[in-house]
Amino acid sequence: MMKFKIFWDFDEEEKYLNGMAAQGYIFKKYSIFGFYHFEPGKPQNPNYRIDYRTFRDRKEYDNYIALFEDAGWKHVWGTKNSGNQYFLPMSEKAGTDIFSDRISAAARYKTLYSICLAHVACFICYLSVVLLCSGGNLSGIAFLTPDLWERTGKDFWSAFFFELPFALFRVVPLIFLAVVAIFYCYWGTKARKIYKLSINEQNSHE
């Protein structure tokens, strides 16, 4: 079974996976754009924990998973670049959480925020290149036929429809990337907010 869900908060996501397992849906994997894959199983009360990390290389990723396994946590799902890393305790020594202080738990949101920021920066670079190439005129990159917009009647429509697929081909990737960038902007802002909130909470406890 597949479910579409978007979470901004790791605690909420953990609760969701625990809740699904209680109903007999065992989390198998996560695929991009918010799709959770479940398999039917015996209802249970697991303790999912989520870390957020990407890795330079395979070796570092293996080292990371080995550390968690040594400490009694089974890596349920995640890839080198997935960010979200899902864990379940597999022995007593795991304890109840993968974080022993609030600062390190909050650091996940900081990592998430900087990755979102990097994505947005990439898009801005891409947009600048496109703008530069089109001489600052975005509508110019869609339709290239000279004086298209001055034409009238049948002459205009035939030229317009002839070029429309090419125009879409040029513009759709740009729009798609813009939507993704806006999404990352929003996600990054959320992550930053939760990070600030948990750091402030930490300070008021001291």
Add this chain to the structure above:
Amino acid sequence: MNPEKHLPLTETTFYILLSLLEPGHGYAVMQKAEELSGGRVRIAAGTMYGALDNLLRQKMIEPVLSKDPRRKMYQTTAKGAHVLRLESERLKHMLDIYNRIQGDG
């Protein structure tokens, strides 16, 4: 760079630097911290990995050759050992003041 700016150390960082005066992998540090603190300090896996990552970036620990292909070994650097000593002096200073005002002597 001024080593003072790393002070005060968190409890986690303090025990990692202390444990890694001898080379060891992540889980060995978790065990050693628990042992050294008499079971009081238990560093969880996610916190441990994040702390090692930070210390590597701050050049207070460094990777050393590991026989185990899956587990990286780390060791405290000269800079890390220096920061650790500054921290112990800071703590001792505070303790001395406390004893002077509140102690029995």
